[in-house]
Amino acid sequence: MENFLKKLPKIKLTPEAYRKIPESAGIYVFFNTGSPIYIGKAINLKRRVSSYFDIHLGQKTARMMKDATELSFVRVDSELEALLLEARLIRQFMPKYNIAAKDDKHPLYIQITKEKYPRIITARKTSEYQKNLAFYGPFPSARNVRSVLGMLRRIFPYSDHKLGRRRCLYSHLGLCNPCPNLISVMKNEKSRKDEERKYYGHIRKIKSILDGNISKLKRSLVKSMKIASARQEYEIAGEIRNQIHRIEYITRPQMPTEFYMENPNLYEDTKVRELKELKKFLAKGKLKVRKLERIECFDVAHLGGTHPTASMVTFIRGEADKNYYRHFRIRQKRGNSDIDSLKEVMSRRLKHVEDWGIPDLIIVDGGVAQVRAFTSILESQKTYVPVIGIAKNPDRLIIGDQKFNIQGTGLNLVLKIRDEAHRFARRYHHKLISRSLINRNL
16 A cells, blocks of 8 residues: 555646546545645546536635645545545545545544454544554544445444343344344353354454455355355355345445435434334333334224224334234124224234244234233233334324324334235235125126
8 A cells, every 4th residue: 555656647737637537436636746635535536526626616625726736546346445445545645635624633433343242333533552443544424434334234244332241222133143242141152153253254354345355355255155055055155145245236336325425324224213212212101112123013904894804014123024924814703893803813913922923012003992902912811012002193102091192213113014014904905805706796
């Protein structure tokens, strides 16, 4: 990296200089007599560099352009690579105008701690002499850093919390997997070492990406995938294949990285926030919920009491899991109420605890009466699962006998789950009606 910039071909700074720059992602460098004075990144190098030749420049930019005598550029395959290369070069060369341009005296760094189970965190200040961490940066934008980490975490889950004895929320969402909290308390030595090996592998691969060794990492993953496939370890091979596809996606030339760089709220971040907000709201209603890994929602559909059906949809870690969707054809006699139907459905659901598991939260489409119906069946079976309801017109959340207006991100998740249960129930109900009409006409 020492001679990297020296070897770059230089373009003499003239009003037409930007015309020699390609329209691709990369980093650009302004020099003053061979020394870099400013390093930047761009999705479109030509467009970005041409903006420096505008007559309406800010004071600092105009001063930098007055000092600059040459410029150069490096093409990369994606903005992610441009972002990482920019950070490495700024850290190495500390260009005059990059340092002066920082709004914050302490720009953001990505840090990888050197603990037994390394954590990946961000910090505003670091030192080359700190022996307990490896670090990357500085990054001019905190938003960009968190976006990059959000992308990487989806591919190679990692921990950002200090060691504890309970699974963290990110673990429930599959973003801290395997979770060091669980690894550290595993009694089976072989299982513990297997999980440790997997976790350390994730950290090494993230380091490879942050170091800019993306192509080398992809080649290594392809080799590992082929080995796993040859051993008929198809589940492992499939997992590695998915990792390769995700790396290719975030580094492809036409990757919509502007979304990631401008909007840090990646899908996983949104799910984490929704679940946290929901958990916080449930606490206001004095409902004890330890975790929200599995949420089930029930809805009853019928037309004038005919062909009553119910649906159960399941969300795992804030995301729909259709493997656990179920339809229930109500067996009770015509004329029974929704309450009777819900009681029947809950009773039938509890017969499948061993194969379906137990939810952490149940949502029922209805008000206080529907919540009480579910709760009564659960209590009769000596099973404790928190139950909440959603009453319509207007939408209100029912916790016990309390009613809350629905607002906030977490409650948007509740509405999304309720609407999915409603859709699933209606689809099955319409199918039964259509079948009945066909049979009647035969």
